[in-house]
Amino acid sequence: MSYAELHCLSNFSFQRGASSALELFERAKRQGYSALAITDECTLSGIVRAWQAAKAVELPLIIGSEMRIDNGPKLVLLVEDLSGYQHLCRLITLARRRAEKGCYRLLREDFEQPLPGLLALWVAEDSDTQADVQWLRRTFAERLWLAVHLHCGQDDARHLEQRLNLAASLHIPAVAF
Secondary structure, eight states: OOEEEOOOOTTTTTOOOSHHHHHHHHHHHTTTEEEEEOOBBBTTTHHHHHHHHHHEEEEEEEEEEEEETTSSSSEEEEEOHHHHHHHHHHHHHHHHHHHHHOOOOOOGGGSSOOOOOEEEEEHHHTOHHHHHHHHHHHGGGEEEEEEEEOSSSSTHHHHHHHHHHHHHHHHHOOEOO
């Protein structure tokens, strides 16, 4: 079975990611990944270097970005095609322009028009509300997945079961994250 990492922060995610794109792609290639998504927080600043690294090691790059909706859920948006890339650029620009330098503010209203070419991975948190879930389903419909990630801890089995049950109850497919 092939594995693609769908959420990876590079050193362009200040104080969160530490590795360069080349280091990430070399490691992913050694691990046998089929692709790697670079999803720095509300930026595409590292994408050129990521593209160069992907090309150097011959591993497909998936372009994306991690974003938190103001007073709402956390998402990882993945680009499917040129249209999706354009929509992601527009969202990042809107979010960055309405906040102080180094910050961003993404609003639900930013998603009112259709966003073809963008896929959404919902990083569910305990603070997410039923209204958040309804908004996600209405906004992304069949382009929404529930991201399930494990931390190699003693609660992983319970966490996995909870997330899979949540996905099933909401009729949202789950994806390893």
